[in-house]
Amino acid sequence: MGKQDKTLKVIGKGLHVKDAVEKVTGTIRYGVDYEVQNMAHGCIVRCPHAHARITNIDSSKAEALPGFIGILTHEDVPQNDWESAWFNYRGKVLDGIGRFVGDDMAAVAATTPEIARKAAELIEIEYELLPAVFNMEKARLPDAPQIRDEGNERDPYGVSWGNVPAGEAASDHTVECDIFYESQQYAPLGRNACIAEWTGDRVNVITSSQTPSELRDGIHEALGFPLSKIRVQALPSGSSFGQWWSNNFMMISVLLAKKIRKAVKIELTNEECMATVKRRHQERTRGSMGCNKDGELTFFKFDHLIDNGGYGFKDDVGFFCVDMWGKNGHGDYQIHGINTNMVTAGCMRGVGDCTLGASVERCADQLAEQVGIDPVDFRIKNQIVAGDELRMQHSRHNLKGEVDDYIKSVPEHLRKDWPELFKLSAGGTRALLETGSEAFNWKSRWKGWATPTHSEGSVRRGIGVGTGAHVCGVEFEGASNAMVRLNPDGSAKVHAAVGRQGAGAETTQAMVVAEELGLTLDQVEIETGDTDSCPWNHGSLASSTMYRTGWASREAARDVKNQLLAIAAHEFFDSVDPSELDVEDGEVVHGDPGKHNQRIPFSDVLNELRSDSLGQTSSITGSPRVPMPPSTTFARQFGAQFAEVEVDIETGQIKLLDFICVQDSGTVVNPQVLKNQVIGAAICGTGFAIYEHMIFDENTGALKNGNLLDYKLLRCADFPHTTKVIFVEDPDPVGPFGARGAGESPIAAGISAVAQAVYNATGVWVDMPMTPERVVTAIKAAHA
């Protein structure tokens, strides 16, 4: 895909992130830090029941409160469905039905946040109670209470290959599993707020979001209103991991502001962030997996349930562990999304690959133990490498068309440089496992399955390895775009609506453009949140930012460069073919200095432009000029992690002792940023493995631990500060400068590494989260 890279000057450098000074001086502004003049404050009136229909709303007491401004109810709201990215929400903004405790029922506005909160308490709503269901198995039954018009469950998403009965017949060993996963909460540090302000018939929305364009789309759908009249200014979020995309409280802010004819800000409390927005699904895997006596997998068969809560609508979901372990010839995966009367569930970092992925890893480990192969070797034997076929490709029932239709619609000459589709283009786990086991000294530390590496009193130590895969962005909801503008002084600005959630996109996207244009990072600035200046972008989700947006940013920069070189050739280099020219250190140069030894600063070229000699204007804007190949059909990211844990078999306490993360994300654009992100994922995965879970009231589905006091997160001393990250860089044929996605495979790898280490320490597989109570119970049950 274009000229191969000369020596890289920006890519690969651990440069400080662009907003580092803002972060350490506390001047960076999140959604909660903004206000607009004369704004009102809003508060959402929440449903106290699991499932209920409003029969009457009496706001008279609230209206009598000094400072009350107005109320928004379902009667004010257009009854259109809106959808968040990846069906993380599908429903109306308000429709008079509460589908979980804490659901949005109405909203009030007042002069201060305190009055708004008081007014919300004074709204008296009468409800007709409806039957509710909290268990996804029960929600599937024919006589279950129906939560949505579309039914609680739609068609499953399925992938099959080969002939599973033939694979079963060829198996010498078979294992079965039935594993339930509790919900993880994003548990955001930093709340969110949304300001909506109408000017005439246009609305401006200021909030923290990873998906500015999707948010604008959601407002468009909810209001039935032209996209051109909606401006989203997405701000940095605190830790997000999929929570702050487009959320219903943002839609409520827009409609409340319209109703009261005044700007309004709704700020969520920490409890509202945890109990009413989104969470990771509860999930359940049932399945079986087999191998022959040599430890080669013979078949996979998995049936996986995910609980979407009230408004999630995610059925059409690819889990990429299927590809990673998909080398065997026979497989069948079915994934069912099911609605329940609990808070909406959606995509959290590593969706599916943290859960189904952990189930597949556990089954693989059990087979490896039966055959007597160590887990590193078993993975090397059975996981895919570049060139192998990918499985999760063809069936996309909820989305428009199939990927084959997309491929056929691209003219053949634009496809000639594409990698072979439906096969892994680069990377894999083998090199990660080899590198990691050497760094971890695996071979000499491994004592065998279910064998502690150290035993003293009630303390058992064990080691484990886990692998994780994920996609590098998806093309189905739209092709992510970016725009690059070269200014008259030779500096550049990137416009890429990916938000700023701490993963460093504001820096790494600018690095891609700086490299392509021969500029320094300091000469390239970026706008990540304003939909008025950025073209449509899928946002920071599905690990797409570096891969799909990075591709678009580089292509846009390439377009700028081509325009710049054409003008420079004509004006300064005797009309040579522009392909003989290049950019370097902010100047246009000839590829052969013997022919032309001039160095023309970009600003000189752009000042020629000002004379309109080529009928141009004073700055150059660039956009991608070719279609990006459909990356789900060939690009994956991989992580392998190695952990040592210490388990006290009397108290059930688990301590992490040693950790190594090995990551294949292709070319590393900024090692400092990526190391941090990979370790962060390992920590989040370890949290999922040993602490984190949402506890729901069994009678009401209400969240019982919706605060940071009762929802336990790992702290600094809970994770080894000696943890190392090692990169194996297999450059990608399509991604910018060979880069691929990064943020989601490492969380999946960490979960399985810790789970296996606990097994090796104790001889017992413990379902996650492996809290002390569960560890002790599992050990007692095994010895009973």
Next chain:
Amino acid sequence: MTVLKVNGRPVEISNRGDRTLATALREDLGLIGVRVSCAEGECGSCTVLVDNKPMTSCLMLAQQAKGKEIVTIEGMANGDDLHPIQQAFIEEQGFQCGFCTPGLILSTKAFLAENPNPTADEVSVGMSGNICRCGAYPYIVKAVLKAAELMDETATA
């Protein structure tokens, strides 16, 4: 009005008895670097120094700070010159989203005042009062050690 000393200067806040120190600092004084997340003293984002001690300002009433010396993140740099702790957090990238960073930097200041030459293990325990949901912990430990080094150089220079 109530007078506090914030970042070296006397300032006035309202006399209201129902406000936390965090709210007064953010709303009366516009010090948005005081980050509030859990509002129950658990996450440490809102940490400020009160007479050199780290306090979760979401749990302290503003009136309790009367007459005391408060340092927020806005009081750390001297003009464009960052405090060595801030410099160290940049060099080691002891953050991702940045929300917990002001609280961590102020906790670091108090921690290093008590223990100017800590081991990595001591730092790891010392920083455990502040949650970083992004999981930058190993880099936070490196940043605190780097800060100790930079402050030591400054002191001996």
